[in-house]
Amino acid sequence: MSEADSPTVVLVDAFSTGALLARQARQHYRLIHVRSRANLSATFAASLPAELFDADLSYADQADDVLHRLAELAPVAVIAASEFGVEVADEIAAKLALRGNDPALSYVRRDKFHMVEAVAAAGLRTARQRRGTDAVALLDWRRKAGLGRTVVKPLDSAGSDDVFISDSEAEIHAAVHAIIGKTNLMLRTNAAVLAQEYLVGDEYIVNSVSRDGRHWFTDAWISHKVTVRDNRRIYDYEDLLSPADPRCTEILDYVSGVLDALGIANGPAHTELIYTAAGPVLLETGARISGLANPPALDRCTGVNQVGLTMDCYLGEGRALAAQPPVYTRHEHARCVNLIAHRELPLPAQLLRTELEQLPAIESIRFRIADQATTRPTVDLNSSPGVVFLVHQDPAEIDRSYLKLRQLEHDLL
Secondary structure, eight states: OOGGGEEEEEOOOOOOOOOHHHHHHTTTSSSEEEEESSSSOOOHHHTTOOOHHHHHHHHHOOHHHHHHHHHEEEEHHEEEGGGGGHHHHHHHHHTTTTTOOOGGGGGGGGOOOHHHHHHHHTTTOOOOEEEEEEEHHHHHHHHHTTOOEEEEEEOOOOOOTOOOOOHHHHHHHHHHHHTOBBBOOSOOOOOOOEEEEEOSSSSEEEEEETTEEEEEEEEEEEEEEEEEGEEEEEEEEEOOOOSSSSSSSHHHHHHHHHHHHTTSSEEEEEEEEEETTTTTEEEEESSSTTTOOHHHHHHHHHHHHHHHHHHHHHHHHHHHTSOOOOOOOOOEEEEEEEEOOOOOBBHHEEEEEHHHHSSEEEEEEEESOOOOOOOOSSSSSSGGEEEEEEEESHHHHHHHHHHHHHHHHHOOO
């Protein structure tokens, strides 16, 4: 079949790990890219594999024209390839009568306040919360709710962007002031903030793929964080969870309920939660593949990966999904380590790569910025200069490699 005769697949906002979907789809399909926003930061724009697409269309400026052109191309699938594209992919898929999620519920898959409200309405455990624009009103709610430590964050953002952990009234005032009116990572202006009770417990990350309302869990991780400047909590590392872990069944049952409550019937999802004294409580869910998706590493560890099963959901008629058990099996141990920059300096990417590749458990290194680009002290996921995957059959070897990695980072970053 010639390229002109290949079926067409539409990817919406194929930035960051969305490029993985593009590379896999390009092997058998003609690709059309749709941008949901008129402008993007240079960092995100640079991550788009533009050479893989036959066309790059802007939905924000010409929605009707784009829909008309896509209808003529008769695509076989429309996929949200990043958090940016969730709402537009829902809309386009519905208008073209293609597999997707109900656009009437798109807002609960993006707005964190409505997300938690929808999960609570389904009878699942959630954090106490309030949205608002006025710090005084939020503090009054906090006092009446009997809360102490409080999380203040944007309603619609990603990558731990402007997430503040506030213990005092002054810190809450400062957090609200810092967030309101700012353009967030999703390129939207923060018109309000979300205040939530601080959840005490271990954090877990669960990745899944759904088809026709059935859910398959491809990988789950227990997350470890550290506190940095301004009392910001940042990701340190995540360890791949064993399905035999005593908490795993309860966590996955809870996430299954969350996916149903948010109307995620088709495609990937990335869910973050806290396992509190009362059990799992949602932080947030994204209706897209994980920002740290790494198919080769997951294939080693579990035999499947979220990217491949997402492609099967939309393009493989679910055959690969149907052949999989609902919960993955762990064959090797894995640790995903987020690099932490301690100061501003030109990123020594080549030197870091050379040194890190000597570690016995090293699987891969992915930098978020270019070699010699200026780092900034890490305060969130977006300011982490890179991510390193460690994979090994012996968890002690992963621990040793991790300690060596952090020493290298201390010396070079």
